[in-house]
Amino acid sequence: MRTNPLTTVRNLGILAHVDAGKTTVTERILYLTGTTHKRGEVHDGTTVTDFDPQERDRGITIFAAAVSCAWAGHRINLIDTPGHVDFADEVERSLRVLDGAVAVFDAVAGVEPQSESVWRQADRHGVPRIAFVNKMDRAGADLDAAVASIRERLHPVPLVVQLPIGTEDGFTGVVDLPRMRALVWADGADAAEEGPVPGTLREEAARRRRVLEEAVAERHPGALEEFCDRETLTAATLTGALRDLTRTGDGVVVLCGSAYRNRGVEPLLDAVVAYLPSPLDVPPVRGTHDGAERERPADPAAPMAALAFKVNATPTGRLTYLRVYSGTIGKGDTVWDAGTRRTERIGRILRVRADRHDPLERAVAGDIVAVVGLKTARAGSTLCAPGAPLLLEPPGVAEPVVHVA
Numbered sequence: 001m002r003t004n005p006l007t008t009v010r011n012l013g014i015l016a017h018v019d020a021g022k023t024t025v026t027e028r029i030l031y032l033t034g035t036t037h038k039r040g041e042v043h044d045g046t047t048v049t050d051f052d053p054q055e056r057d058r059g060i061t062i063f064a065a066a067v068s069c070a071w072a073g074h075r076i077n078l079i080d081t082p083g084h085v086d087f088a089d090e091v092e093r094s095l096r097v098l099d100g101a102v103a104v105f106d107a108v109a110g111v112e113p114q115s116e117s118v119w120r121q122a123d124r125h126g127v128p129r130i131a132f133v134n135k136m137d138r139a140g141a142d143l144d145a146a147v148a149s150i151r152e153r154l155h156p157v158p159l160v161v162q163l164p165i166g167t168e169d170g171f172t173g174v175v176d177l178p179r180m181r182a183l184v185w186a187d188g189a190d191a192a193e194e195g196p197v198p199g200t201l202r203e204e205a206a207r208r209r210r211v212l213e214e215a216v217a218e219r220h221p222g223a224l225e226e227f228c229d230r231e232t233l234t235a236a237t238l239t240g241a242l243r244d245l246t247r248t249g250d251g252v253v254v255l256c257g258s259a260y261r262n263r264g265v266e267p268l269l270d271a272v273v274a275y276l277p278s279p280l281d282v283p284p285v286r287g288t289h290d291g292a293e294r295e296r297p298a299d300p301a302a303p304m305a306a307l308a309f310k311v312n313a314t315p316t317g318r319l320t321y322l323r324v325y326s327g328t329i330g331k332g333d334t335v336w337d338a339g340t341r342r343t344e345r346i347g348r349i350l351r352v353r354a355d356r357h358d359p360l361e362r363a364v365a366g367d368i369v370a371v372v373g374l375k376t377a378r379a380g381s382t383l384c385a386p387g388a389p390l391l392l393e394p395p396g397v398a399e400p401v402v403h404v405a
């Protein structure tokens with residue numbers, strides 16, 4: 001049986017308090033997935049997602065851009081969510097179009113006020129999350145304290161799947177608790193060396209795996225059966241149960257690392273693929289037509305419905321970023337803007353990568369692409385098949401088009 005290609009798509013957002021390391025994590029993801037060949041450094045202004053000079057000046061991410069990259073046979077569409085509280089509407093819209101998120105925390109500061117507000121927004125949208133405790137190399141970094149602050153202030157059930165190896169400057173790797181394997185990054189190396197758990201950490205790792213197993217078994221009836229039958233849960237059962245708990249929002253997997261030192265980002269990508277949902281695993285999109293609620297499945301054969309979530313004026317033209325929820329959208333298609341009640345024509349469809357745009361003939365349900373040729377669509381516009389109107393978001397105040405050099 002052919003598996004649905006949508007199962008290998010992850011529409012991912014990275015949520016963080018300003019300065020927690022969102023840009024650095026994004027950079028590392030793009031670097032590790034081969035999207036960029038040179039490591040961008042935040043401080044020298046070469047980062048790929050920070051297009052806007054104003055943004056570079058202020059050191060914050062002002063607008064959402066979506067970049068596609070590949071990891072372990074999956075396509076990850078990375079949707080950049082504004083971290084600054086002034087852009088709450090944009091955060092809301094980006095939360096709408098993504099299916100899962102990584103929340104980045106600072107291992108010294110733990111939960112900060114802004115992480116709380118973005119976390120609550122993600123709660124409202126029912127976005128499954130993984131927590132990444134970054135900056136483990138900093139003086140004063142403390143995973144347990146960061147996890148305690150996550151538990152106390154954000155109230156999820158934290159499922160800590162790693163034990164750090166070394167502290168602060170000596171943070172060199174992690175023990176992967178589901179598999180009980182050590183991942184160690186040598187200085188300057190991009191890839192981790194995998195090996196047995198160091199002798200000095202064996203007891204502590206076993207204790208923490210037990211804590212994880214108990215937390216999982218308590219909340220997951222399937223895992224509980226195996227837990228009762230055996231001494232420990234197998235790595236496969238534990239991973240499957242962690243995936244279910246993440247997708248239902250009953251638990252938040254916690255990982256740690258140092259994006260700056262390129263430590264811990266590969267396991268983070270593996271966790272995105274393993275635990276976060278594909279477009280097929282999330283509820284069908286809901287919209288309205290003539291006052292009645294309608295639902296559309298993430299099915300390429302269903303009538304097309306897509307939400308525009310960002311419009312950028314670029315040298316390539318007016319680039320409208322779309323989340324396609326159902327159906328198929330093709331180059332040259334005439335589509336219906338359910339807000340303005342006018343037709344528009346799709347010119348080119350582009351897969352946006354960090355370093356180039358790949359032209360596509362079509363995009364299907366679940367995908368995130370940019371299109372060229374739309375004249376009036378703005379962030380928040382619904383585009384749909386002319387014969388099957390559906391409004392995904394009520395027409396609101398037009399947001400200005402962002403000019404990108």
Ligand code: GDP
Nearest residue numbers: 018019020021022023024042135138258259260
């Ligand atoms: P953003 O505001 O969340 O996008 O955060 P940035 O990625 O711009 O990072 C903020 C600052 O923290 C920058 O100076 C980064 O170089 C630094 N930084 C990011 N990740 C790490 C890390 O893992 N360890 C340390 N020590 N610094 C980091």
